[in-house]
Amino acid sequence: MRLINFRSLALSSASLAIVVGAGAAVNPHSGGTLRVEMHAASVSFDPREWPAGSLEEAANEKLASLVFERLVALDNYGRFQPVLATEWSHDGSNKRWQFAIRAGVKFSDGSALTSADVAAALQPLLPGTQQISVFGNAIVIQSSVPAPDLLEQLASSRYFVFRATAGGALVGTGPFVFGAAPVSAKPEAKNNSAPLQADSSGDAASRGASGHLYFRANEEAWSGRPFVDAIDVTLGVPPLRAMFDLQLGKADLIELAPDLVPRAKQANLRVWTSEPATLYGLRFDDAQSAASDVRLREALSLALDRGTMANVLLQKQAEPAAALLPQWLSGYAFLFNVDTNLERAKELRRQLPSNEAGVAEPLRLRVDPVGDLAKLLGERVAVNARQAAILVQVINRPITRAGVAAPAPSDPPAGAHLFAWHYSSLSSRAELDFMFAAYNLREPSEENTTSTDHEQLYARERRILEEWRVLPLITEAESAGLGPTVRDWMPARWGEWHLGDVWLELPEPAIAAASNAANTEAKSFPQPRAAAFGAKP
Amino acid sequence: MLSSCGKPVSAKQNLSPPRRRGPTIVCQLLGFFLIFSLVPQNARADSLEEAARALARKVWSSIHATSVTCDFRNLSSLRTAEFANLSAAFQEELQRRGVKILPADATVSLLVSVTQNLTEYIGVVQIQRKESTETIMETIGLVNGLAALEPAFSLVLQRELLFSQDSPILDVVLDGDTRHAYALGIQEISFYESRDEHWTLTGSERLPTHRALERDGRGLFALGVDSQAVYWPGELCRISFVDRKEWSCESTTDHLPVRTVSPTAIAGKKLGAWISAAQFETEGKTQIVVTGQDGLARLYGDGAEPVAVFSNWGSEIASVYSGCGSGWQLLVTGKGDWTKTDEIQAIDIKDRRAQSVSASMEFPGPIVALHTPATRTAENPSTNARAVAVDRNLQTGRYEAYQLSITCSK
Numbered sequence: 001m002r003l004i005n006f007r008s009l010a011l012s013s014a015s016l017a018i019v020v021g022a023g024a025a026v027n028p029h030s031g032g033t034l035r036v037e038m039h040a041a042s043v044s045f046d047p048r049e050w051p052a053g054s055l056e057e058a059a060n061e062k063l064a065s066l067v068f069e070r071l072v073a074l075d076n077y078g079r080f081q082p083v084l085a086t087e088w089s090h091d092g093s094n095k096r097w098q099f100a101i102r103a104g105v106k107f108s109d110g111s112a113l114t115s116a117d118v119a120a121a122l123q124p125l126l127p128g129t130q131q132i133s134v135f136g137n138a139i140v141i142q143s144s145v146p147a148p149d150l151l152e153q154l155a156s157s158r159y160f161v162f163r164a165t166a167g168g169a170l171v172g173t174g175p176f177v178f179g180a181a182p183v184s185a186k187p188e189a190k191n192n193s194a195p196l197q198a199d200s201s202g203d204a205a206s207r208g209a210s211g212h213l214y215f216r217a218n219e220e221a222w223s224g225r226p227f228v229d230a231i232d233v234t235l236g237v238p239p240l241r242a243m244f245d246l247q248l249g250k251a252d253l254i255e256l257a258p259d260l261v262p263r264a265k266q267a268n269l270r271v272w273t274s275e276p277a278t279l280y281g282l283r284f285d286d287a288q289s290a291a292s293d294v295r296l297r298e299a300l301s302l303a304l305d306r307g308t309m310a311n312v313l314l315q316k317q318a319e320p321a322a323a324l325l326p327q328w329l330s331g332y333a334f335l336f337n338v339d340t341n342l343e344r345a346k347e348l349r350r351q352l353p354s355n356e357a358g359v360a361e362p363l364r365l366r367v368d369p370v371g372d373l374a375k376l377l378g379e380r381v382a383v384n385a386r387q388a389a390i391l392v393q394v395i396n397r398p399i400t401r402a403g404v405a406a407p408a409p410s411d412p413p414a415g416a417h418l419f420a421w422h423y424s425s426l427s428s429r430a431e432l433d434f435m436f437a438a439y440n441l442r443e444p445s446e447e448n449t450t451s452t453d454h455e456q457l458y459a460r461e462r463r464i465l466e467e468w469r470v471l472p473l474i475t476e477a478e479s480a481g482l483g484p485t486v487r488d489w490m491p492a493r494w495g496e497w498h499l500g501d502v503w504l505e506l507p508e509p510a511i512a513a514a515s516n517a518a519n520t521e522a523k524s525f526p527q528p529r530a531a532a533f534g535a536k537p
Numbered sequence: 538m539l540s541s542c543g544k545p546v547s548a549k550q551n552l553s554p555p556r557r558r559g560p561t562i563v564c565q566l567l568g569f570f571l572i573f574s575l576v577p578q579n580a581r582a583d584s585l586e587e588a589a590r591a592l593a594r595k596v597w598s599s600i601h602a603t604s605v606t607c608d609f610r611n612l613s614s615l616r617t618a619e620f621a622n623l624s625a626a627f628q629e630e631l632q633r634r635g636v637k638i639l640p641a642d643a644t645v646s647l648l649v650s651v652t653q654n655l656t657e658y659i660g661v662v663q664i665q666r667k668e669s670t671e672t673i674m675e676t677i678g679l680v681n682g683l684a685a686l687e688p689a690f691s692l693v694l695q696r697e698l699l700f701s702q703d704s705p706i707l708d709v710v711l712d713g714d715t716r717h718a719y720a721l722g723i724q725e726i727s728f729y730e731s732r733d734e735h736w737t738l739t740g741s742e743r744l745p746t747h748r749a750l751e752r753d754g755r756g757l758f759a760l761g762v763d764s765q766a767v768y769w770p771g772e773l774c775r776i777s778f779v780d781r782k783e784w785s786c787e788s789t790t791d792h793l794p795v796r797t798v799s800p801t802a803i804a805g806k807k808l809g810a811w812i813s814a815a816q817f818e819t820e821g822k823t824q825i826v827v828t829g830q831d832g833l834a835r836l837y838g839d840g841a842e843p844v845a846v847f848s849n850w851g852s853e854i855a856s857v858y859s860g861c862g863s864g865w866q867l868l869v870t871g872k873g874d875w876t877k878t879d880e881i882q883a884i885d886i887k888d889r890r891a892q893s894v895s896a897s898m899e900f901p902g903p904i905v906a907l908h909t910p911a912t913r914t915a916e917n918p919s920t921n922a923r924a925v926a927v928d929r930n931l932q933t934g935r936y937e938a939y940q941l942s943i944t945c946s947k
Contacts, residue, residue, distance in 0.1 A: 030842070078656040078680030082848075104831075152656070224833075224846055327612075331654035332661060334612060335672060426655055454659055454674035494655075 032504035033230040034486070037245055037254045038062075041211070041236035045170055047158035048124050052434040053421040055278065055369060058478070061158070061424065062497050066215050066231060067108065068160035068172035069223075071099055071118070072151055074426055076493055080151050083223075084113065084161050084173065094146040100138045105222045107163050108177035115139045121161045122154075149452045152427035175226040175500030179216035211235045227488075227503030243269070243481060252483040252504065253497075258317035258373070261479050270482035274495040276319055276326040276475030279421045280377055282365070283439050283470045285414065296363070296390070297468030299348035300416075302341045303388035304381065310474045313376050317479070321472035324435060324461050328494065330428045332458050336465060338472075345388035362393035366414035370397070377473060378418045392416075418473075426494070428457055436460075441469060585619060585658070586626035588677035592660040593630035595673055600664055602645040604637040613653040614680070620651060623677070627660075656680055692859055692866060692883045692895040693944050700729050700736040701930070701937040707756035707769075708908055709925045709938045720938060721758040721767060744784050748772040755793055755812075755906070768793050797856070797909040798825060807841050813907070815856035817865030819886065826867060826886070828852045834869075836889060845889040851879070853907035858921035861945035862894060863887045868924055868941065870904040871897075879904040881926060883943060895943070902931040 040059035044050060047064065050057045071085035085099040105113040119132040119139050126132065130143045141150065153159060162170040171177075213233040217226045237245070239257035243264055246254045256264055256271060264271050284297055306320035323333035354360055363385075367378040375396050382392040395414060419439070425431040429452045436442040441464050451457070464470050478495045485505040491497050607628060611620045627649060628638055637643075648663040658678040664671040699709065699718060708721040718729040718736065727741040748771050759766040767774040770793055774786040794800070798816040802825050810830040817824060826847075828834045834850045835843035851870030858865050862885040871880045881904060883895035906927040924941045 074655060327652070329654055331652045331657065331659040332674060334650070334652065335661065335663070428654060454661075454676065455672070458672065458674060 029487075029503050029506055030225075030227050030229070032228050032485075032506050033232050034228045034499065034502060034504060035250070035252045036231055036233045036499075037237040037242040037251045038233060038235050039237065039239060039242070039255050039257070043213075043235065047160050047162070050158050051438075052157075052424065053438055055420055055422050057158070057424055058277070058422045058495065062495075063213065063233065064160055064172075065174065065496060066176040066499060067174045067178065068162050068170075069174050070154060070156075070159050070161065071122075072155045074152065074155040074492075080155060084118065088151070090150070094148040094150070095143045097141045097143070097147065097150050098135075098138055099141070102222065103137065105173050106220050107171045107173055108218055108220075109163075109165060109171045110220075111163065111171075113161070113163075113173055117163045118161050121163065122159060125158055146451075149427040149429050153425060153430050156426035157424040157430075173218075173222065175218050175221045175223065176215035176231060177218045179214055179230065221500075223500070226500040228499075231499060243267075246481045246483060249483065252486050253499075253502075254481045256479040256481040258314050258476055258479060261317045262315050264479075264481050270484070270486070272480045272482060272489065272491065273317075274478040274491070275328045275493050276321075277423055277478045277495045278476045279321055279324065279326070279423070279472060280318075280369075280374065280474050280476065281321065281324075281419055281421070281470055281472045282381065282416050283419055283441075284416050284468075286440070286469070287413075293352060294468060295348045295351055297471070299345045299352070299388055300363075300381075300385055300390055300392075301338060301468050301471045302345035302348070303384045303390065304338075304471065304473065305340050305384050306338065306473055307340070309377060309380055313380060314373070314474065314476065318474040318476040321475045322465075323472060324464065324470060325428050325431060325457075326423065326475050329423060329426070329431060330454075330457065330461075332454060335458065336462075340384075342388055345390075349389050362391035363416055364395055364412065364414040365392050365416045365418060366395045367397065367418045369418070369420040373476075374418060374420060381418065381473070423494070427452070432457060432460060436464075439470065585615075585623050585678050588675065589623040589626040589660065590630040592662065592673070592675045592677060593627045594634070595675060596647065596662050596664065597631055597634045597636060599671060599673060600636070600645050600647075602643070603635060604639050604643045604645075605631070606641055606643045606646040607631075607638050607649065608647070609649045609651075611651050613651045613658055615651055615653075615658060623651065624649070651677070653680055691945075692861060694868075694881065694883060694895050694898045695942050695944065696898060696926070696939045697942075699925075699938040699940055700738070701933075701935040702727065702738070703935055705754050705905070705929075706927045706936040706938055707754050707906055708758045709906075709927065710758050710760050711910065711925070711940070712760070718938075719758055719760065721756050723754045723756070723769075726758065726767070742784075744774050744786060746772055746774060746786050748786075748788070757794060757796060757908070759794075759796075799823075803827075805841050806837050807843075808835075812852040813854050815854045815867055815909070817856040817858075817863075817867070817886075819863045819865065824886070826854060826856075828854055832872075836886065845886075845891075847891050850884075851904070853904050853926075855907045855909045855924040857883070857909070857924055857941075857943045859883075859943045859945045861885075866894060866943065867891075868907060868926075868943075870907060873903060875903045875905075875929070876931075878902060878931060879928060881907070881941065898941075900926070900928040900939075902929040902937075904928050905936070 038059055040056065043060050043063050044056070045060070045064050045067070047060075047068075050060050069083050071083060072088070073081045073083050075081050082102070084102050084105060086102045088097060088099045090097040099118075101113065101115045101118055107113060107117075115134045115137055119134050122139075123132045126141070129145050130141050130147065133140050133142065141147070143150070147153075160172065162172050164170055211234060213235065215231040215233070217229050219225050234251075237254070239255075239260055242251065242254040243256065243260050245251040246264075246269060247267060261271055261273065282300070286292065306322075310316065310318040310320045320338075322336035322338040323330065325333060327333040365378060365381060367374050378394040378396065382394050385392040421435060423431055425434065433442075443463075465472075480491075480497070482489055487503050487505050488501050490501055609620070609624045609627075611617075613620075615623070632638060644666065646665045648665065650661040650663070652659050652661055656679060657676045658680060660675050660677045662673045664673065700720070702720065704722050706720045706722060710719045710721075712718065716731045718731075720727040720729060722741075724746050725741050725743040728739045729736045730739045731737075744767060746769065748769055755770055757768040759768070763779050764775060764777045766776075771788055771790070772786055773789045773791070774784050776782065776784045792811075795814040798814045802816050802823055803814065806825070806827070808827055808829075811827045812830060814825055814827045822838060825837050826834055827837065828850065832848070832852070834847040834854065836845040836847070838844050849872065851872050853870040855868045856865050857868055867884040867886065868881050869884050871877075873879060879900045879902065880897040881900065882893055882897045884891050885894045886892075904926050906925075908925050910923050910925065922943050926939045926941055928937050928939070929935070930937055
């Protein structure tokens with residue numbers, strides 16, 4: 001095994017990253033409750049249950065990162081930073097990786113983090129080709145195939161370290177813990193739903209279905225106590241209402257729907273936008289003969305006006321997509337181009353047999369994601385297709401009261417699906433694998449492919465796109481609206497919030513009160529956050 | 538990608554080392570240090586250009602043509618100068634192999650793009666022929682933050698070996714005449730004199746200390762006009778030259794003081810158990826950084842609580858003044874334990890953000906002490922740019938005292 005201790009590199013680079021602060025000469029204040037409003041109606045805190053690529057995973061990940069941590073993190077400068085692992089090494093074949101686990105870290109229930117805990121948490125999340133074993137204070141991940149991008153994987157997505165308590169609740173080591181909202185601390189604005197009084201074990205909160213979650217600062221967090229005392233999360237808030245709440249000072253941080261971003265900017269609200277985080281696209285069901293004709297797929301692709309989708313439907317809050325992976329993740333997405341060519345689309349359409357789907361009868365397009373955007377995109381696809389004389393019937397899935405798309409077993413099979421894919425991995429290879437597996441795009445020869453070679457990844461993606469098995473439509477960024485008192489907002493550019501670093505500029509009396517409260521409860525060593533992994537000035 | 542990272546733990550904490558170390562690993566470590574530590578920025582430029590040449594060789598093997606047109610575009614965060622050098626290296630390599638670069642009208646045209654993902658710069662060459670386009674990609678470097686946040690200046694650390702001895706050195710004080718030095722040991726003070734540019738041991742004096750010895754020895758020697766004092770953890774020894782008394786030692790519960798760190802700057806701060814401290818001025822305000830026993834360094838401003846935390850430094854720090862950047866910089870040690878070689882690097886702190894502003898200076902053993910000079914005065918600003926470091930040479934086992942100085946290159 002080659003053990004490389006990158007001390008020099010770490011020193012020269014890591015010293016840049018682990019700091020707190022945004023405005024010059026403004027000291028962070030401790031105290032206050034950060035009020036967050038999110039669209040998701042419910043969240044799951046169990047990473048083992050998160051379906052790859054789902055929109056739900058984005059919300060799950062954001063909130064789970066409050067209470068759980070990963071082994072490593074990638075900062076906005078492209079550097080891996082230690083989190084629960086303090087050092088790592090791998091052999092020359094990239095099959096055997098060793099991680100030293102940070103000592104002195106405690107779970108929120110007071111138990112010490114051990115390498116066995118790490119192994120138990122990560123093993124169910126890792127692919128079957130990777131086995132974890134424990135060696136003292138270290139773990140070894142042995143992969144049957146090279147895993148050169150293991151750090152990228154472990155720094156993202158669902159690879160959180162947690163421990164299941166006897167009661168089944170999951171506890172973490174993160175900057176916050178599930179907690180019960182103190183009665184006096186309940187914000188007056190939160191009269192839309194009964195607050196969830198999650199017990200300290202997080203059992204109730206882990207289900208996260210009652211619309212309200214409360215997280216209190218983890219005083220024992222190894223990386224330092226977060227600045228805010230608590231985070232009060234309201235789930236299931238409609239986008240427009242969230243924006244109003246932000247404007248009225250009833251919320252400090254909201255998920256901002258893309259179509260509301262221009263409006264929020266006009267209203268002089270603070271808006272943050274991530275790199276493209278979600279791909280909307282069409283995929284064809286190979287099992288359905290209706291979608292088997294390559295000429296139909298190509299014709300549909302050429303008929304699509306992605307520019308209008310991005311610039312009109314989404315008011316320039318999205319980008320036309322020609323690739324499966326975004327440029328920031330793959331680095332080669334710029335090589336793909338799709339231009340609208342209606343004449344060529346019509347020509348291809350004319351070549352189709354008269355009994356073909358889309359000609360004699362409509363091609364059934366099922367809109368899989370929930371929400372107005374997906375529905376609008378589906379309708380736009382049908383309009384574009386009609387311009388090339390291709391008939392498309394859009395099928396929206398019925399929505400339950402909880403806002404979840406209901407299964408529709410009685411639906412006739414659809415030849416095409418409009419899907420939304422949320423990028424969750426920082427490994428382009430892993431992301432492509434997840435997507436290919438989810439949509440049955442993998443060739444038999446690609447089983448256990450772990451190459452991170454750019455040319456090979458590009459070739460894999462190009463194969464799918466040149467067969468028009470997937471037609472990318474747009475990529476949508478995530479946006480957030482920030483209240484005027486929110487400071488040191490330093491998220492990762494791919495969308496991870498780092499709320500442990502955020503502090504609130506409280507009115508002077510509130511600072512004093514918070515300070516007094518902190519003093520009475522002060523531990524011997526108050527610490528600010530030690531790790532702002534995405535921090536970038 | 539071979540990767541690892543520093544250990545955000547106390548510099549001299551005994552880590553449980555990952556197993557299977559061996560001579561090969563030591564060689565690799567040394568090789569790595571040589572590559573990445575000594576001249577990091579030049580190495581980066583060289584590696585980018587070499588990667589561009591490698592990409593050109595790969596392209597050359599595919600083009601099967603004697604002339605090409607070549608266009609370049611930068612889709613990455615590489616700076617203009619770096620990109621220009623990279624482009625030049627690419628073209629030079631092709632030309633070295635007999636390929637003519639034409640302005641137009643070649644049968645093969647190359648579109649060379651430098652792009653990046655989260656961690657890597659990628660060279661993408663689209664080889665366009667009449668009938669087809671071939672695409673070649675190669676990783677040409679790691680992003681690693683250097684391009685994103687490169688300081689507008691760099692500092693050069695220099696060192697001068699003063700003397701070495703077998704017994705531990707906890708502190709070194711150079712007299713104002715720069716010809717005499719005092720080395721504080723675990724129970725004694727040794728006297729050195731510079732003769733013909735060589736430091737010679739001229740004597741030593743054992744102090745009547747009663748404290749129990751510690752493995753992690755620390756101490757401070759204070760040289761006054763008419764008195765001297767030695768601070769060890771839990772004990773203070775003093776001598777006055779006015780009344781010509783002998784050294785007297787007494788136990789104390791005070792924390793070991795830090796030279797050039799004002800007690801008032803520390804007073805009221807919530808410090809916890811700390812090891813080393815450094816005081817400096819930025820934007821007219823006094824700030825201190827304190828390294829804790831938990832392996833973290835904390836930055837304090839006016840308030841009692843830290844305003845920033847740095848997790849990748851060793852436990853020994855000192856402040857020096859260069860006049861560049863924020864004016865004051867920190868010298869920080871590496872994070873290994875006492876079985877490893879160490880390094881010192883200059884860090885600039887601005888707006889509570891720390892940025893590396895010098896190459897690492899390697900030492901043949903762990904740095905066991907890093908102190909500012911005994912005197913810092915406005916009349917002699919050059920003393921502000923100096924510090925004293927003591928390492929324990931792993932090859933010889935001897936303790937070596939170095940004088941460090943810092944110079945700025947804007």
